[in-house]
Amino acid sequence: xxxxxxxxxxxxxxxxxxxxxxxxxxxxxxxxxxxxxxxxxxxxxxxxxxxxxxxxxxxxxxxxxxxxxxxxxxxxxxxxxxxxxxxxxxxxxxxxxxxxxxxxxxxxxxxxxxxxxxxxxxxxxxxxxxxxxxxxxxxxxxxxxxxxx
Amino acid sequence: xxxxxxxxxxxxxxxxxxxxxxxxxxxxxxxxxxxxxxxxxxxxxxxxxxxxxxxxxxxxxxxxxxxxxxxxxxxxxxxxxxxxxxxxxxxxxxxxxxxxxxxxxxxxxxxxxxxxxxxxxxxxxxxxxxxxxxxxxxxxxxxxxxxxx
DNA sequence: TCATTAAAAGATAAAAAGGTCTTTTAATAA
DNA sequence: TTATTAAAAGACCTTTTTATCTTTTAATGA
Numbered sequence: 571x572x573x574x575x576x577x578x579x580x581x582x583x584x585x586x587x588x589x590x591x592x593x594x595x596x597x598x599x600x601x602x603x604x605x606x607x608x609x610x611x612x613x614x615x616x617x618x619x620x621x622x623x624x625x626x627x628x629x630x631x632x633x634x635x636x637x638x639x640x641x642x643x644x645x646x647x648x649x650x651x652x653x654x655x656x657x658x659x660x661x662x663x664x665x666x667x668x669x670x671x672x673x674x675x676x677x678x679x680x681x682x683x684x685x686x687x688x689x690x691x692x693x694x695x696x697x698x699x700x701x702x703x704x705x706x707x708x709x710x711x712x713x714x715x716x717x718x719x
Numbered sequence: 720x721x722x723x724x725x726x727x728x729x730x731x732x733x734x735x736x737x738x739x740x741x742x743x744x745x746x747x748x749x750x751x752x753x754x755x756x757x758x759x760x761x762x763x764x765x766x767x768x769x770x771x772x773x774x775x776x777x778x779x780x781x782x783x784x785x786x787x788x789x790x791x792x793x794x795x796x797x798x799x800x801x802x803x804x805x806x807x808x809x810x811x812x813x814x815x816x817x818x819x820x821x822x823x824x825x826x827x828x829x830x831x832x833x834x835x836x837x838x839x840x841x842x843x844x845x846x847x848x849x850x851x852x853x854x855x856x857x858x859x860x861x862x863x864x865x866x867x868x
Numbered sequence: 869t870c871a872t873t874a875a876a877a878g879a880t881a882a883a884a885a886g887g888t889c890t891t892t893t894a895a896t897a898a
Numbered sequence: 899t900t901a902t903t904a905a906a907a908g909a910c911c912t913t914t915t916t917a918t919c920t921t922t923t924a925a926t927g928a
Contacts, residue, residue: 571720571807574916577814584825597874610918617876629875630925646826658720665726666859676733676849676858677795680840684833691829700825709825710815723886746904759888766906778905779895869928876923883916893906898899 576653578607579615579624583649585711586625586637587701595627595634606713615653622652642698647689649697659689725802727756728764728773732798734860735774735786736850744776744783755862764802771801791847796838798846808838 572580582601589604590596598616602609616635619625624644627635650658662669663681671678695703704711721729731750738753739745747765751758765784768774773793776784799807811818812830820827844852853860 571812574814577812580813580825595874599874608917611916613875614877614917620875627875628925629873629923631873631927633874633925635875663720663726664729665723665862667862668859673859676729676853676860677841678858681837684837688830688833692826704825709827710818710822711825713814713816744904748904757887760886762905763887763907769905776905777895778893778903780897780903782895782904784905871926871928873926874924877921879918879920881916881918883914885914886912888909888911890909891907894904896901896903898901 572650572658573654575611575615576650576658578605578612579619579649579653580646581605581711581713582607582612582615583619583625583637583697584701584704586635587642587697588705588711590634590636592636592638595632595636597634601635605711619649619652622648624649624652637697642701643696645693645696646700647692650692659685721799721807722803724760724764725799725807727754727761728768728798728802729795730754730860730862731756731761731764732768732774732786732846733850733853735784736791736846737854737860739783739785741785741787744781744785746783750784754860768798768801771797773798773801786846791850792845794842794845795849796841799841808834 582605585601585605586596598613599609601607602612616625616627620627620635623641625635625641626638627633647656650656662675663677663685664675666675669675669678671682703709731754734750734754735745747762748758750756750765751761765774765776769776769784772790774784774790775787776782796805799805811824812826812834813824815824818824818827820831852858
């Protein structure tokens with residue numbers, strides 16, 4: 571569904587939402603180790619997320635990455651869109667170019683409702699609200715211990 | 720969501736369901752051109768689908784690929800499983816290794832219901848039933864004219 | 869203003885997915 | 899039994915994705 575890059579982006583942004591703020595910036599290294607994602611790859615990703623105004627950064631001593639209040643008003647779909655684009659969601663499940671209710675692929679009416687609902691769900695909640703829920707419910711935010719078999 | 724290979728597999732199997740039978744075998748070339756998929760790539764795919772008993776084949780003159788009655792009793796999920804495996808469906812949406820209702824990732828309760836329902840839908844109908852529906856409703860079965868932008 | 873810190877940028881490498889080509893095997897019909 | 903047809907098998911190439919490394923830029927504090 572999502573690229574690995576997109577998954578890392580969602581996880582790390584939620585991590586920043588929970589652990590950083592304008593007065594408490596976090597380096598890539600710390601985030602990468604915390605959610606167990608390759609450091610240089612995450613650094614690249616962060617550059618893109620900064621350009622996309624999903625997260626913020628400053629250089630130099632005490633510099634690092636963090637979320638502003640404005641960043642926190644974005645939603646999960648914004649993160650995914652910034653990395654993968656929306657095509658991943660909007661494209662036909664079977665890869666047909668012309669697939670809509672007038673000209674549906676064999677699984678169109680099966681897949682379409684799900685896709686729309688899921689899309690809505692990812693637009694429903696802001697990063698801030700997601701983050702709040704995570705800290706309240708103690709949800710998992712790391713890839714540590716991933717079984718690579 | 721699905722690999723391209725898996726999409727080709729579903730499309731081409733449904734094509735065989737509609738246009739072939741034990742007495743009317745079809746060559747890869749014809750299928751590849753009909754659904755507009757790369758010929759040698761589809762040939763490889765078909766080998767795997769034959770090994771997985773999703774489709775059938777015979778060599779030699781008048782040989783080709785076709786579906787037996789037994790093949791037709793399989794469902795769409797069997798095709799996907801044969802190419803991509805079921806992991807694509809069962810894996811955590813954010814890539815976490817331990818993600819279940821006891822230890823959910825941030826989007827677990829959003830994604831899980833959809834995934835289960837979709838999985839069920841793909842098990843509901845046999846290839847035969849799908850095929851019948853397609854020929855009755857004239858659904859699209861080709862990638863022709865795909866916009867590659 | 870200078871040393872230090874940490875991100876930005878860019879070049880490069882490794883792995884996976886997608887796609888192609890050539891040779892071999894099996895079936896059939898002449 | 900032989901020529902022909904079409905799939906099976908295996909080697910190979912290309913593109914995309916994932917991941918790494920090195921150099922440059924900007925911010926800060928001494």
